Amino acid sequence: xxxxxxxxxxxxxxxxxxxxxxxxxxxxxxxxxxxxxxxxxxxxxxxxxxxxxxxxxxxxxxxxxxxxxxxxxxxxxxxxxxxxxxxxxxxxxxxxxxxxxxxxxxxxxxxxxxx
Amino acid sequence: xxxxxxxxxxxxxxxxxxxxxxxxxxxxxxxxxxxxxxxxxxxxxxxxxxxxxxxxxxxxxxxxxxxxxxxxxxxxxxxxxxxxxxxxxxxxxxxxxxxxxxxxxxxxxxxxxx
Numbered sequence: 129x130x131x132x133x134x135x136x137x138x139x140x141x142x143x144x145x146x147x148x149x150x151x152x153x154x155x156x157x158x159x160x161x162x163x164x165x166x167x168x169x170x171x172x173x174x175x176x177x178x179x180x181x182x183x184x185x186x187x188x189x190x191x192x193x194x195x196x197x198x199x200x201x202x203x204x205x206x207x208x209x210x211x212x213x214x215x216x217x218x219x220x221x222x223x224x225x226x227x228x229x230x231x232x233x234x235x236x237x238x239x240x241x242x243x
Numbered sequence: 244x245x246x247x248x249x250x251x252x253x254x255x256x257x258x259x260x261x262x263x264x265x266x267x268x269x270x271x272x273x274x275x276x277x278x279x280x281x282x283x284x285x286x287x288x289x290x291x292x293x294x295x296x297x298x299x300x301x302x303x304x305x306x307x308x309x310x311x312x313x314x315x316x317x318x319x320x321x322x323x324x325x326x327x328x329x330x331x332x333x334x335x336x337x338x339x340x341x342x343x344x345x346x347x348x349x350x351x352x353x354x355x356x357x
Contacts, residue, residue: 132286159343170333170349171287178343186344218286222343230275230294230337232345234286 131155132235134219140241147206149238151219158224160202161232162186162194165216177202178224209242216240245270247336249348256324257356264319264351266334275337276317277345278308280330287333293317304328324355 135150153160161176163186173186175194183194191213195203202221206213216239220232246269256262268274275294279287291302298310308319319332334348 137284161344168349171347173344176344220287224343230343230345231277231289231292232287233289234279236286237284239284 132219132221132233134217134235134238136238137236138239138241140243141206141209142243143210145206145209145242147209147240147242149204149206149217149219149240151202151204151221151235152200153202153219153221153233154200155221155233156199157221157233158199159222159232160196161220161222162192162202162204163218163220164188164213165218165237171218174204209240211242214240214242245336245338245346247334247346247348249332249334249351251351252349253352253354255354255356258326259323262319262321262324262328262353262355264332264334264353266317266319266348267315268317268334268336269315270336270338272338274317275345276308276310277335277337278302278306278317278319279333279335279347280304281333281350282330290319290332326355326357329353329355 132153162174163171177196193205218237219235222232248267277292278290293300293310301307331350335345337345
């Protein structure tokens with residue numbers, strides 16, 4: 129079974145702090161994704177990565193950055209946390225596309241509160 | 244541009260009755276279609292997918308989904324609902340033209356009433 133783990137289930141940070149969210153997958157997947165989930169808005173893609181040291185902006189990258197130094201690890205960074213970044217953050221991974229390989233596998237999520 | 248619509252924010256079904264959660268999509272080219280389920284305070288779990296072939300796709304926990312190309316729909320179904328099916332369900336679509344991204348719908352909350 130694919131396993132995607134996230135460093136924290138719950139996190140409380142103060143406005144202006146730098147926040148690191150870590151994600152690790154153990155299935156040698158090429159693709160990794162960061163989403164935020166908010167009630168009524170569904171999942172919105174923040175950043176994704178197709179390979180080590182590669183990153184692509186998603187739909188809402190402002191206020192975030194990412195790092196992928198190793199294939200299994202994808203970090204989301206909030207450079208200066210703000211209250212509007214309070215949300216559930218979900219990491220996912222998938223294989224490179226091929227027949228039937230596009231489904232994404234999700235971690236348990238990190239619920240971040242910025243006060 | 245790809246898009247997914249889940250027209251119902253919430254669906255209520257009595258236990259034992261059949262359930263349907265609706266999804267329509269828009270995509271250029273052939274679609275890859277997915278359903279995911281999310282239980283409280285958990286990540287999303289993959290339920291099933293349609294890539295090609297039979298229009299009726301069977302997945303986990305007794306769920307199935309029917310692909311209808313003319314109606315651009317991919318409704319999730321189960322013949323007999325369980326209380327434990329109560330959760331948030333997401334439909335998602337990916338274009339078959341090289342993009343690895345998946346576009347998610349906003350989700351439908353399913354309540355199974357005992």
